[in-house]
Amino acid sequence: xxxxxxxxxDGSTSQxxxxxxxxxPDLWEINLMEDGVTYKNINWRxxxxxxxxxxxxxxxxxxxxxxxxxxxxxxxxxxxxxxSQYPYHHFFNPxxxxxxxxxxGIIISLAVGILFIIFxxxxxxxxxxxxxxxxxxxxxxxxxxxxxxxxxxxxxxxKIGDMSYSKNDSLSELANQFVSKIDFQSPYQLKITVVKSxxxxxxxxPGGNVVVFDALLKKLKTKEEFAALLGHEIAHIxxxxxxxxxxxxxxxxxxxxxxxxDLNGMxxxxxxxxxxxxxLEYSRELEAEADSFAVKTLQKNELNTxxxxxxxNILEKAxxxxxxxxxxxxxxxxxxxxxxxxHLIQTKSYPKKEELEKIWQEISKKR
Amino acid sequence: MENTQPSFRQFxxxxxxxxxxxxxxxxxxLTILTLGMYYPWAKAxxxxxxxxxxxxxxxxxxxxxxxxxxxxxxxxxxxxLILVFSMILGLQLYGxxxxxxxxxxxxxxxxxVLIPFAIHGSVRYRSSRSSWRGIHxxxxxxxxxxxxxxxxxxxxTIFTFGIYGAWFINDLRKYIISHGRFGNIKFDYxxxxxxxxxxxxxxxxxxxxTFGIYGxxxAMDQFNFFVENVYAEQNGKxxxxxxxxxxxxxxxxxxxxxLLTVFTIGLALPWVVVRTMRFFMQxxxxxxxxxxxxxxxxxxxxxxxxxxxxxxxxDLNIV
Numbered sequence: 177x178x179x180x181x182x183x184x185x186d187g188s189t190s191q192x193x194x195x196x197x198x199x200x201p202d203l204w205e206i207n208l209m210e211d212g213v214t215y216k217n218i219n220w221r222x223x224x225x226x227x228x229x230x231x232x233x234x235x236x237x238x239x240x241x242x243x244x245x246x247x248x249x250x251x252x253x254x255x256x257x258x259x260s261q262y263p264y265h266h267f268f269n270p271x272x273x274x275x276x277x278x279x280x281g282i283i284i285s286l287a288v289g290i291l292f293i294i295f296x297x298x299x300x301x302x303x304x305x306x307x308x309x310x311x312x313x314x315x316x317x318x319x320x321x322x323x324x325x326x327x328x329x330x331x332x333x334x335k336i337g338d339m340s341y342s343k344n345d346s347l348s349e350l351a352n353q354f355v356s357k358i359d360f361q362s363p364y365q366l367k368i369t370v371v372k373s374x375x376x377x378x379x380x381x382p383g384g385n386v387v388v389f390d391a392l393l394k395k396l397k398t399k400e401e402f403a404a405l406l407g408h409e410i411a412h413i414x415x416x417x418x419x420x421x422x423x424x425x426x427x428x429x430x431x432x433x434x435x436x437x438d439l440n441g442m443x444x445x446x447x448x449x450x451x452x453x454x455x456l457e458y459s460r461e462l463e464a465e466a467d468s469f470a471v472k473t474l475q476k477n478e479l480n481t482x483x484x485x486x487x488x489n490i491l492e493k494a495x496x497x498x499x500x501x502x503x504x505x506x507x508x509x510x511x512x513x514x515x516x517x518x519h520l521i522q523t524k525s526y527p528k529k530e531e532l533e534k535i536w537q538e539i540s541k542k543r
Numbered sequence: 544m545e546n547t548q549p550s551f552r553q554f555x556x557x558x559x560x561x562x563x564x565x566x567x568x569x570x571x572x573l574t575i576l577t578l579g580m581y582y583p584w585a586k587a588x589x590x591x592x593x594x595x596x597x598x599x600x601x602x603x604x605x606x607x608x609x610x611x612x613x614x615x616x617x618x619x620x621x622x623x624l625i626l627v628f629s630m631i632l633g634l635q636l637y638g639x640x641x642x643x644x645x646x647x648x649x650x651x652x653x654x655x656v657l658i659p660f661a662i663h664g665s666v667r668y669r670s671s672r673s674s675w676r677g678i679h680x681x682x683x684x685x686x687x688x689x690x691x692x693x694x695x696x697x698x699x700t701i702f703t704f705g706i707y708g709a710w711f712i713n714d715l716r717k718y719i720i721s722h723g724r725f726g727n728i729k730f731d732y733x734x735x736x737x738x739x740x741x742x743x744x745x746x747x748x749x750x751x752x753t754f755g756i757y758g759x760x761x762a763m764d765q766f767n768f769f770v771e772n773v774y775a776e777q778n779g780k781x782x783x784x785x786x787x788x789x790x791x792x793x794x795x796x797x798x799x800x801x802l803l804t805v806f807t808i809g810l811a812l813p814w815v816v817v818r819t820m821r822f823f824m825q826x827x828x829x830x831x832x833x834x835x836x837x838x839x840x841x842x843x844x845x846x847x848x849x850x851x852x853x854x855x856x857x858d859l860n861i862v
Contacts, residue, residue, distance in 0.1 A: 183602075185677035190726065190838035192602070192676065236595065236605060242844040246677045248602070275569045276562060286568050287810065293575060 180251045184208055184218075187243035197247065197254075199261050206247065218245075222265055237267070302431055306423040310416055315363065315383070318419065322383030329387065330369055341371035344390055350539045351388065357532045358403055358477050360410045368406070376494040380409040382418040393543050395490045399529070399536035400474065400483025407470030407484075414469070417462050467512060471519045480526050485516040551785070552833055556824040558596035560814035566592055567813050583617045583848075584610030586855075593816075597824060599675060600835050607679075608672040608848065616664075616849035657853065659693035660686070664850010666719055671845035675725075676835070681842025684722035692718055709743060710736025720773060726838035727777070734772035742768055759797065760790030770827060782833055788826040796822050 184193040184206060193216075195208040204220040226238040235254055238244040258267050275283070330343050347370035355366050364384035373389040380386050386409045396402050412418070467484070474481045492513075570585035587610040594606035627650055634643050663686045670680035696711035713734040720732040746761030770786040800818060803811040 187677045188840045189836070190676040190678045191836045236603065238605075238607075243677065243679060243840045244607075246605070246674075275565045278565065280561075283565055283568055286572065290568070290571050290575065297575075 178257065180249050180254050180257075182206070183248040185246040185248075187245045197249065199257060201261075220245075222262065225267065298428065298431060302427050303424055306427040307420045309427075310419040310423040313416075313419055318416070319364070319383035322381040322385045325381050326369065326385045326387070330371055341373055341387075341389075344370045344372055346542055347390060347393065347539065350535060350542065354399075354402065354532065354535045354539065355406060357529075357535065358406070358473065358479075360407065360414070360473055361476075362410055362414050364413055366410060366413075376491070378405060378409055380412040380418075382413065382416065384413055386410065386413070390543060392494075393539070395494060396487070397490075398483060398486065399532055400480045401487045401490065402483075402536065402539070403477070403479050403532075404470050404474060404481075404483040404487045407473035408466045408487075410473075411466035411469030412462070415462070415465060417466070421459075421462070464512070464515070467515055471516070475519075477529075478527050479529070481516070481519050481521060485513065485520060488513050488516055550832065551828045551830055552600045553829075554824040554827045555598045556593075556596055556817070556820040557598060558592060558817050558820060560811075560817045563592065563813035563817055583613035583852075586610075587613055593820065594673065597820070599829075600833070602676050602835075605674045606672055607674065608668070608846075612668075612672075612846050613848045613852060616847065616852035619849050620852045655697075656694070659690045661850050661853035662693070662715075662719070663689050664847065665854040666723075666850075667845050668848050668851045670723060671842060676838065678726040678838045678840055679842050679844075681724040681845075682719070682722055683724060684718060689718060706740070707736075709740035713739055716769070724842055725775070726841055728838065729776045731774045731776065732772050733774065734768060739768060756794075757790075759794040763788045763790045763793050766823075775829065775833075777834060778837065780832060782829055782831040785828040785830050786826050787828065788823070792822070 179196040179198045182195050182197045184195050185191070186193070193208045194210070195206055198205040198207070202222060204222070204225065206218040206220065207214045208216040208218070220239045224240055226244070235249050237247050237249075239246075255268075258265075330341055332340055348368060351368040351370055352366075355368055360366065362384070366384050366386070368386050368388060370388050370390055370393060374391050375389050376392045376395060378386065378388045378392055386406065388405070392405075393402075396405070470484055471481055473479075474483055566588060570581070570588060573581040574585055587606070587608055590606045590608065594604040597604045630646065631643075631650075634646050663684065666684070667682045670682045673680045692714060696707070696714060699707040700711050713732075713736050716734060717732040720730045723730045742764050743761075746757065746764055749757040750761055766788055767786045770784055770788075773784045775782040775784065796818060800815045803815055
């Protein structure tokens with residue numbers, strides 16, 4: 177029977193004993209020896225032997241409960257001998273020992289495979305899951321959230337950064353009348369707030385609030401342009417873009433920190449996102465979705481779709497003079513103008529819409 | 544008395560990049576497939592590999608912790624995380640900004656107060672689950688003493704605009720190290736705040752003047768200060784710990800590490816780890832007549848990994 181040279185530690189002192197290990201069918205026989213003479217004989221029952229995690233130059237095996245006996249063996253043949261002698265007992269962690277004996281090619285392909293899986297999950301699987309969660313949030317929560325944000329932005333005592341504006345009551349009143357004359361197919365109670373600001377801007381808050389800056393309102397020439405602008409912003413509300421954005425961002429961060437086992441990364445996400453929920457930047461994809469909804473709104477309400485194209489022209493001109501931060505997140509790419517032109521139906525004649533026109537004229541006078 | 548040369552015993556690290564790479568691959572794969580839940584087992588595997596390949600005086604260290612132990616702590620941290628997170632989200636949806644700021648302040652405060660608990664738990668767990676030649680390490684510090692020391696130190700550090708930090712960190716190290724045990728070996732730490740303050744004072748200004756280059760020497764000054772102030776005591780004999788780490792070697796190590804990382808988009812991480820471990824282990828020595836065979840098992844088992852997981856979450860680097 178083959179024996180293996182070992183070092184033995186009894187667990188109560190660090191005294192190093194030399195000896196040999198003999199593999200028997202139901203136990204390991206350990207003989208401690210000095211000058212070729214056995215002075216102690218120890219038997220280890222197979223079931224109480226704790227596995228060693230690693231195959232390498234030396235192997236460690238532990239036995240029993242704390243404080244454990246240990247043997248150390250530097251014989252590289254031991255691994256193979258254990259496999260053939262005890263085919264049903266795993267002395268080594270199967271997942272790791274499998275990988276450690278795998279070839280370079282397999283490992284590299286695995287690494288590349290993992291990168292693809294991560295990329296695939298992040299790019300295609302995560303956003304739909306996050307959005308599905310966003311859809312599940314009841315409208316009441318969205319409304320409360322949006323109202324709280326509006327309160328903090330408009331006529332607020334505690335100003336957050338530079339996001340603080342005062343409301344223009346008469347224009348807001350008229351804008352709300354304007355909205356009520358157009359069907360936006362919105363399940364939300366829509367409310368427009370016009371605020372005083374030099375910025376050329378408008379944004380939507382979750383739950384039905386739209387904030388329009390009076391500087392932008394001054395640039396608009398027709399009711400169709402205003403309708404297009406509102407159509408675009410209300411699309412963000414109808415499609416729950418704020419919530420989707422929030423869930424997407426959070427899930428993305430959580431996913432990355434989970435798979436990189438970066439627990440600290442998770443705490444960073446937690447703290448950093450605490451205050452950035454008021455993030456109204458959308459992806460181009462969501463902007464395009466809102467544009468297409470704006471066109472549909474114009475068509476459905478029998479308003480000239482040239483309004484959207486004109487709106488883009490106005491925004492483009494405004495951005496070349498004064499590049500504003502939120503506008504920069506609405507990149508007026510050529511694509512958006514091409515889109516607006518494509519949906520232009522010039523030959524069609526539109527009904528007059530006198531009521532709407534009247535409100536728009538009043539807005540024009542007051543702004 | 545015989546006039547012999549003082550004897551030195553060296554640490555060494557025998558891990559290999561390729562082996563570690565294979566372990567990382569398996570860890571990554573399983574962590575992704577389980578959406579992060581494999582993390583505790585991945586951590587245990589890595590710790591085992593690194594301990595198993597760290598040698599002192601011809602014998603390797605062993606890490607006895609298991610994925611399951613770490614998982615139990617991990618779950619507690621995870622629940623804490625989810626609670627905190629839902630609280631923030633809830634306040635965002637309902638409350639105003641003022642409550643929000645108060646809530647965030649409170650969360651920071653609670654996390655802050657929990658740090659000494661994390662340190663205590665982590666040191667106790669890690670040391671209890673580490674052994675060499677079958678003899679386990681141990682930590683006999685008292686939680687309430689550490690909490691007092693920590694909170695007082697942190698307050699003084701804040702009120703002195705960070706200056707007291709040099710004394711605080713050394714007091715903390717002294718407490719932790721002097722309560723460490725390795726069988727019947729005791730430890731002591733003699734680092735003093737004053738010397739450490741001037742070391743950092745010099746390091747800071749020289750690093751500023753040399754546009755960061757002196758930073759490598761500064762880092763090694765700190766490392767050497769920490770290591771060389773540790774003493775082990777065996778059977779009444781003092782065994783000083785020595786370091787031979789040099790700034791120039793550290794500069795080379797880090798430059799190569801950065802190049803390796805950048806050119807492989809991070810895939811060379813296992814090799815970087817191995818190079819770094821080798822560097823530090825090769826540079827730590829134990830001086831004096833260490834009696835390798837006469838250690839006696841003295842410590843009890845401690846299997847609660849919550850503190851260790853929490854230390855991980857806060858990114859604390861304790862040892």
